[in-house]
Amino acid sequence: MTATTRVPAADRRRQILDAAVRVFARQGFHTCRVSDIADEAGVAYGLVYHYFRSKDEVLDTLFLERWNVMVALIGQVDEQDLPARDKLYAIASFIVDSYRRDPELMKVIIVEVTRAANSFGRTHLDQIRLAYDRIAVIVEKGMASGEFRDVVTPQFAAMAFYGAIEQVLTGWIFGMLPTGDEEYERAKGFVIETIFGGLAA
Amino acid sequence: MTATTRVPAADRRRQILDAAVRVFARQGFHTCRVSDIADEAGVAYGLVYHYFRSKDEVLDTLFLERWNVMVALIGQVDEQDLPARDKLYAIASFIVDSYRRDPELMKVIIVEVTRAANSFGRTHLDQIRLAYDRIAVIVEKGMASGEFRDVVTPQFAAMAFYGAIEQVLTGWIFGMLPTGDEEYERAKGFVIETIFGGLAA
DNA sequence: ATGTCGGTTGACTGACCAGTCAATCGCACG
DNA sequence: CGTGCGATTGACTGGTCAGTCAACCGACAT
Numbered sequence: 001m002t003a004t005t006r007v008p009a010a011d012r013r014r015q016i017l018d019a020a021v022r023v024f025a026r027q028g029f030h031t032c033r034v035s036d037i038a039d040e041a042g043v044a045y046g047l048v049y050h051y052f053r054s055k056d057e058v059l060d061t062l063f064l065e066r067w068n069v070m071v072a073l074i075g076q077v078d079e080q081d082l083p084a085r086d087k088l089y090a091i092a093s094f095i096v097d098s099y100r101r102d103p104e105l106m107k108v109i110i111v112e113v114t115r116a117a118n119s120f121g122r123t124h125l126d127q128i129r130l131a132y133d134r135i136a137v138i139v140e141k142g143m144a145s146g147e148f149r150d151v152v153t154p155q156f157a158a159m160a161f162y163g164a165i166e167q168v169l170t171g172w173i174f175g176m177l178p179t180g181d182e183e184y185e186r187a188k189g190f191v192i193e194t195i196f197g198g199l200a201a
Numbered sequence: 202m203t204a205t206t207r208v209p210a211a212d213r214r215r216q217i218l219d220a221a222v223r224v225f226a227r228q229g230f231h232t233c234r235v236s237d238i239a240d241e242a243g244v245a246y247g248l249v250y251h252y253f254r255s256k257d258e259v260l261d262t263l264f265l266e267r268w269n270v271m272v273a274l275i276g277q278v279d280e281q282d283l284p285a286r287d288k289l290y291a292i293a294s295f296i297v298d299s300y301r302r303d304p305e306l307m308k309v310i311i312v313e314v315t316r317a318a319n320s321f322g323r324t325h326l327d328q329i330r331l332a333y334d335r336i337a338v339i340v341e342k343g344m345a346s347g348e349f350r351d352v353v354t355p356q357f358a359a360m361a362f363y364g365a366i367e368q369v370l371t372g373w374i375f376g377m378l379p380t381g382d383e384e385y386e387r388a389k390g391f392v393i394e395t396i397f398g399g400l401a402a
Numbered sequence: 403a404t405g406t407c408g409g410t411t412g413a414c415t416g417a418c419c420a421g422t423c424a425a426t427c428g429c430a431c432g
Numbered sequence: 433c434g435t436g437c438g439a440t441t442g443a444c445t446g447g448t449c450a451g452t453c454a455a456c457c458g459a460c461a462t
Contacts, residue, residue, distance in 0.1 A: 009439085028319030030231055033419060044441040049421065085401070107318075115316035117308075117375060118229030129377055139400070148400040152391040155378055156369065160395045163368020164361035171360045174318060176330055190353040194361045198399020199340070199349045200286070210409085234449060245411040250451065 013051045016041045020058045025104035029059055029112045029120075059120060063113045066105060067127055070094065074134040084142025085196050091135065092165055092191040099169050100184050107173050110166055132158050161195050214252045217242045221259045226305035230260055230313045230321075260321060264314045267306060268328055271295065275335040285343025286397050292336065293366055293392040300370050301385050308374050311367055333359050362396050 007015075019041035023032050034055050038045045052058050077090045099106040113120040114128060121128065136158035142148035148157075168187055171177030208216075220242035224233050235256050239246045253259050278291045300307040314321040315329060322329065337359035343349035349358075369388055372378030 012439085031319065034421085035419085046422080046442065047440055050439070053421095055420070111316075111318045115312075115318075115371075117312040117316075117371065118232065122375075125375060132372075132377065142400070146402055149394075149398070149402050151394045151398065152400075155372075156388070156391050157395060157400060159368045159372045159378060160365035160392065163364040163366075163371070164396075165364075167360045167364020167367070168357065170316075170318065170364075171333075171356075174323075174326060176333065177356055177360060187357070190357050191361065193350075193352045194358055194399075195365075195395060196400050197350070197352065198395075198401065199343070199353075199358060199397050200399065201347055201350050213409085235451085236449085247412065247452085248410055251409070254451095256450070 009051075012043075012047075016043060016048055016051055017058065017062060019043075021062060021102075021105050021108055024059065024062075024108040024112060029055075029108075029116075056120075059108070059112060060123070062105065063109055063120065063124060064127070066098070066109055067113075067124070067131070070098070071127070071131050071134065074131060074138075078134060078138050078141075084138055084145065084147045085192065087138045087142075088135075088161060088196065089188065089192050091138075093188050095165050095169070096184050096188050099172065100181070103173070106169060110169060111173070114166065132162060135162060157195075161191075164195060165191055210252075213244075213248075217244060217249055217252055218259065218263060220244075222263060222303075222306050222309055225260065225263075225309040225313060230256075230309075230317075257321075260309070260313060261324070263306065264310055264321065264325060265328065267299070267310055268314075268325070268332070271299070272328070272332050272335065275332060275339075279335065279339050279342075285339055285346065285348045286393065288339045288343075289336075289362060289397065290389065290393050292339075294389050296366050296370070297385050297389050300373065301382070304374070307370060311370060312374070315367065333363060336363060358396075362392075365396060366392055 016037065020037045023036045023040050026032075027036065034048055035045050037055075037058065038048050041048075048055075048058070052061070073094050074091055077087050077094075080087070082090070113124055115121065132155070136154040139148060139157045139161075140154040143150045143154065152160075168177060168191070172179050172183075177183070217238065221238045224237045224241050227233075228237065235249055236246050238256075238259065239249050242249075249256075249259070253262070274295050275292055278288050278295075281288070283291070314325060316322065333356070337355040340349060340358045340362075341355040344351045344355065353361075369378060369392070373380050373384075378384070
């Protein structure tokens with residue numbers, strides 16, 4: 001196609017990854033063809049296979065490079081000397097901001113990996129679970145310190161917390177919830193109001 | 202195969218649907234072949250197409266016949282004269298019991314439809330949204346009556362509530378949360394403790 | 403018995419697409 | 433300028449599978 005000019009290998013690789021995000025977000029992983037990614041990147045079909053062993057590896061790469069950042073973030077947050085409530089807020093903030101910065105990438109990660117339980121979700125189960133476990137640790141400490149009520153298991157609370165956030169992102173992705181910067185900012189507080197404060201009057 | 206004996210059309214249709222649930226749960230919709238469904242049902246390949254126009258229609262049928270029951274249930278619950286908290290508990294109970302009764306069917310509905318945002322989730326968006334909207338109505342009434350704090354939008358609370366439940370089911374499906382009748386029963390209360398009561402001490 | 407109707411069968415087809423590979427291109431270095 | 437090597441190209445292949453269809457069969461009616 002039009003990739004005649006030489007550029008550093010890392011740049012070309014990124015060019016393909018970025019194109020893949022757009023294509024996966026638009027058409028979905030299973031429905032798109034590798035040629036769609038190549039076309040979107042302005043690159044020949046075969047070049048995708050020069051940089052990646054398979055179509056799967058493209059998605060694996062996109063998922064891992066983002067998810068690992070999140071897992072690390074959760075760990076860092078937990079190490080800080082903050083009330084457990086604020087730790088959860090920091091995590092909700094990070095996820096919401098990730099969506100705001102690159103909605104297409106977050107859509108792909110959630111729709112094609114995190115929630116694709118029979119394909120990539122299974123492949124990356126351990127990595128996904130790691131995030132849940134780290135959230136559970138935060139909840140557990142919150143209970144130990146008396147900040148949180150000891151009425152549910154930390155694992156359960158972690159799943160409910162993460163599930164609530166992911167569902168809200170899903171709502172944005174499919175236009176079921178209003179979008180926009182103000183909404184995103186409000187949502188951070190809403191998550192904590194709902195899960196920490198509770199709906200009860 | 203072994204479908205030589207005549208049975209009523211409705212029974213044969215159900216036989217194929219039941220087989221499809223097992224196959225979809227085991228292999229996933231995209232990964233399984235129509236011949237897998239036929240084999241599992243003990244029926245010839247072509248017979249699947251006698252009862253259904255396409256592979257998609259098999260999943261559509263499974264989803265709709267169960268989801269419509271849930272949407273109706275939410276409507277009925279809302280019409281009852283109950284505290285909003287108890288209404289949410291009734292909905293959580295129904296979903297958890299649905300999973301307990303037929304985990305494979307719930308797995309298929311969640312994994313292949315509800316969370317399959319680029320394929321069937323999109324097709325059935327209106328129907329899925331209907332459930333969320335009805336939950337939001339319950340939350341809204343709870344706020345109007347003063348039972349719930351007016352700190353988040355009803356739509357947001359509905360998404361968080363449903364997202365939390367679905368994530369817990371996902372946890373069971375993939376062995377991330379402990380399973381068993383006692384766990385299922387506890388989970389009903391846990392959902393309300395988390396979303397209604399809140400984690401705050 | 404014989405015929406009819408519709409449920410049942412499974413081999414076949416057409417389309418699709420991931421991945422391969424031999425040829426080409428263009429930069430860097432002698 | 434060559435020449436060599438790695439990036440780049442895109443036509444091709446092999447396999448897969450959804451959906452079709454003509455033949456078959458068995459229950460029931462006459």
